[in-house]
Amino acid sequence: MPRLQPRPKAVATSNLTPASASSTPGPSISKDPFLKAESPTSRQTSGREPADPVSQRATLFLIRRTLCTHLGDKGRSTPAPINEILPPLTSSNEVDVELYAFIAIIIREFVQTWYSKITPDPYFVEEVVKIIAHCTRALEQRLRKVDLESLLFDELPDLLETHVQAYRTANYSTHPSPLEGEPRKVYHSLWPFPALAPVPDDNALVQQQMNNEAHYRQLLVHGILAVLLPTEDLENDCLTTLVGQIFSEMILGGGIGGKASEPWLLWEGITKVSEVIQDHLPKSKAKVRHDRSKSQSLSQPPVDVTGGAEKRWRIGTSMQRTFWLILQYAFLTFTTIRFLIITIATSPSLPSRITATNKPPSLVQSKEHTGEPKLTTDRVLDSSKRPVKRPIIKMKLWSCFSSLFYLDFRMPWLYGMVSMLQWGALAGPGEVGNIDGMLDKILSHAVQTHVLDPSLLPLLLRTARSALFPNNTLAPPRTIPSSNEQLLIRRRCAEAILSLLPARIQDIYFGAGIERRVGEIEEVLNVFSDSYCNKHLLYGVVELIVVRLIPELDHKGVDELLEERLS
Template identity: 25%
Template sequence: MSGLRPASLHSSPAVYTPVPISTLPLYRRLLFPSLPQTTQPPPIFNHGSPELSIATYELLAVILRSHVSPWYTRLTRDKTFIPEVTSAIAHGLREVERRTLAADLPLLVYTTLPALLAQHYTDYRAAQLRHALSPSTSVAECFHALQPHIALTPESTVVNPEYLRQAVEFVLKACMSKEDWEAETDRTIVREVLVGPVLGGVLPRLAQPWFLFAMMLGVLGRGKGSKASAKSMSKAPVTSMRQMLVLLIGALHALTSALHSVVTLMQSISRFLASLPTRKQYSSQSRYYASNLLMLVAIVLDLPSRLVSDLLLSYTSIIVALLQPLLDRILSHVLYAYILTSVNISTIVIRANTILFPNGVPAPPTIEPPHEQQVLTRQLLEARLVDSLPSALSSIIIGPTTEARSRTAHDILQPLSDAGCNVHLIMRLLDAILLSLFPELAADSPAIPAPSAPLGSLPEEAKVDSDSESNKEGFATPLSH
């Protein structure tokens, strides 16, 4: 540590030497101005890692410095206000953490969210048909008629700020302590920062097709290009017994290697299944997580519209139905053990800080790329979607010819190509998340119990009933399952 002076054989024991305040991290200088340098800030999350708390503090510091300090420092030189706001936000985040650990996250991730995305694709294609029959009405207007939302209007990506304000107000009331809630100034500042710069700036950007396509292209990375042509080269014809013997030995070696790989895979599966928690930690009934994901893939790829892919879907559905209890356990285990981890959440927080506040200042208004660049991005994404599947599966799932594959890739991205429709999907996903963490938004429900396991491990039986995701005045209804 830079503040520790190393001890030598001829010196006294090491003593702590304070470092200049200007060299301290921003969150230490702004959020904890009176905290001694030898004392670590209190962790934000009860079950999170120290890295997650630091990343969250850094994001909070940049937000408060950008949207609160500029006008507050003109009113007073009091430096206790920002730490008080930080304390109120930290208390609210701990309550959100508690509710997240108690929520039925597998039901949200594997059932509600896939159903909303599948419904988006279905309604968009229906809106396209309506638009074809009535060209005077745009696709966005037809889509809005199928998925009306109180916070949205047809052909607009602007979310009603009053809707967001009421939702945030409810969340703050549920998460803040009584003292923080009664402090109207603190509560109002936190609410307006969340409604304006955070949600008001992020949600419209997420609805832009070019932004979504750029993110998807970044996830897929560089394309594989053409398939390995060396493997498709024709081999020289066999002209001697020696060559036949060499081919026979090679075939036996390949068969032995394949059998060894199968045995190794079965052993790995056995060890993985043995490492899964016991059955009593899961619901006694199947949750059909794998079936929900399979149906989402079928709708996105429009598999029922092609005979071969529809047959493949039918056979796969039978296999998934037979393995449903096991797949439910595996998917739940994967969600808590490999997806919702402190490392992944820390990475998301750091990435959000980098995107929203590059170099510590608010990002400039996003400039929409030229139309030619948007078209090029989509073409690259379509090519990489086709290229991401093995040739054998690609010919069965998305079409046997190059034209059919390109058409299928185009159809996959088309429901995400209208910002007016995408903002409906974004808001419905936001509503579903809020209703999972705050079921009292939808209906009267018992208090959320305390979590029994830290983030990254499997909780006990889910406490939130799926019926709690019914409609509440002012909120769109997530699909019930």
């Protein structure tokens, strides 16, 4: 196999191992840009691994100890930078470090535990790393061609909306008890998925369904490897079988088909996401409580104020509140007008969402003899008639949110008003919400700037590693919570979601009573209360992402792809 030469990187990611640190009498300063200069206090503890397992020093130590024990450090007083001894995974050094940390944990926990008992050969890890690096670089090139806006805000919410509607239909019976259908069978008939058939309602069918699911995972992984692996590695049956088994059973089977589909784990994940969002809000809960208590204390008169003095004090307090309220509204109005002026002025300079080759005028809009505009399609189509673009305000994210929280049932007037505004933006004067309209480009620019910012990816990977592998190792097997504990987890999740909404919105949408509000959020969370139904959603998400990254799998089978590569 030809050795993959690593490309030069802009920033080196080297670190000091404990062995090299003890080889010199004085403290040495690392040239790694990720590591800060050592203080006298840090020098005293440099021989020990830092307490924070996701810190940069601990991460690099993990990578070197697992992946670089036999690469590049022989005969050197100072360890070589990571980019000199490991092939690059992506075009970003920070992302590479986090991905290598994941790879190091997976190889240490799932591969070396049994491979080291077979042979002491240390070069197996090097070959696995090369294969993974080849695949990740190919995936990065394919990722640049994926429309992430449509994937995140249209296609994935569409899957979630399908799951919500199918689950609620399956669990809402119109017949009395003897005639009601089984929810899982009704759900599977509404969203058929061959890998999850037959519905496991007895022991014999459970094993058959598990076998079908395992075959589906292996087929999916081997299809990915048939496209991404180098030809010489694809010809090695032993290697493809081993790598395919690792990804299909240990990652997909143990993760997506196992723990991730459990309702209580999904609720815990939603809780953690809500807490992270809460921490990044402008005002924390303590600040809100402080402001509320302060406003309440201002509305209470002093203890020694009575009679006419109390009346004058209340008038003064009311005038003061009115003055600050007027000032706040004036500032808000000024800020809004300024934002609109700047946005309208800069919108023509924002990048277009579609190119000239993808913008056939007859497919975007047509005018009849009456002169009124008529939308002929929700998306802009390319020459192969495959949907490519859809206006931001027309994406499935909004209808998914409406279905999830019963907006059309709870507040039909609000749902109708939003629908009218949406139609006006799409077909009204100027068509500001249509493809490449002013509003569409502004929303797309906001998404690209604040949601799809590449600098957020290392932080996301670091947070995921901390949650999946605490202390950079496998967490001990967790005992499945009891029914009462699962109800408590669901309640905490509902409270975390409710804390994201301002109190005024809670009063308008849910009404009075904290128990009623939490109960209604818990009812929404019940759509994830069945692990079998959750598998339909999670496997659907995985399959959608794979097909968008590897479109060859959309119209070719695995055998056909292998024949093309190996012929």
